[in-house]
Amino acid sequence: MSVSLEKIDLLRSRVNISYEEAKAALEKTNGDLVEALIYFEKENKTKTDFKKSSDFTSDATSFVKNLINKGNNTRLIIRKKDKDVLNLSMTVSVVASIFAPYIPLVGLPVAVITKHKIRIEKSNGEDMDINKVIDKVSEKVSSTVDSIVKQPDKTENKEDVN
Numbered sequence: 001m002s003v004s005l006e007k008i009d010l011l012r013s014r015v016n017i018s019y020e021e022a023k024a025a026l027e028k029t030n031g032d033l034v035e036a037l038i039y040f041e042k043e044n045k046t047k048t049d050f051k052k053s054s055d056f057t058s059d060a061t062s063f064v065k066n067l068i069n070k071g072n073n074t075r076l077i078i079r080k081k082d083k084d085v086l087n088l089s090m091t092v093s094v095v096a097s098i099f100a101p102y103i104p105l106v107g108l109p110v111a112v113i114t115k116h117k118i119r120i121e122k123s124n125g126e127d128m129d130i131n132k133v134i135d136k137v138s139e140k141v142s143s144t145v146d147s148i149v150k151q152p153d154k155t156e157n158k159e160d161v162n
Contacts, residue, residue: 003023003026003027003031007022007026007031007033008022008023008026010033011025011026011033011036011037011040014037015037015040015045016045017040017045022036025039025040068091070090071089071090071091071094072089072090072091073089073122073123074089074090074120074121074122074123074128075087075088075089075090075119075120075121075122075123076088076089076090076093076118076119076120077118077119077120077121078111078116078117078118078119079116079117079119080114080115080116080117085111085116090120112137112138112141112142113141113145115138115142115145117138118134118138119131119134120134
């Protein structure tokens with residue numbers, strides 16, 4: 001008996017098998033697609049949506065666990081003159097930022113203006129690449145603040161003409 005490619009493709013789309021296995025099963029069942037599916041179902045080779053969703057759930061769960069683990073091993077540190085003012089894990093920092101977004105929106109710029117050093121470090125003390133960007137921004141802000149503070153007030157230097 002000759003088995004068509006369409007039936008083989010249809011069987012393969014429903015069952016995790018090779019072309020050879022699909023052809024053999026269809027020949028064995030005289031081209032009956034339902035009988036071939038039942039045959040592979042007994043061998044646990046059928047694809048199910050449940051497996052796909054459980055695989056997705058497993059992948060998503062492991063991704064979230066990995067992300068939380070990395071966050072726990074990375075620290076947000078704010079220092080002033082080698083003294084830690086704030087030392088939090090990134091996981092806590094992110095969660096706090098979600099529930100109270102005004103804290104980082106106000107706190108981080110104030111920390112930069114008051115010349116605190118902001119660092120993001122791994123648990124072994126290794127610097128992250130983002131610290132280079134943070135350092136450049138801090139330097140620009142500090143130099144701007146210094147130039148504003150050091151500028152003499154022009155209204156005090158004017159002599160009274162009265």
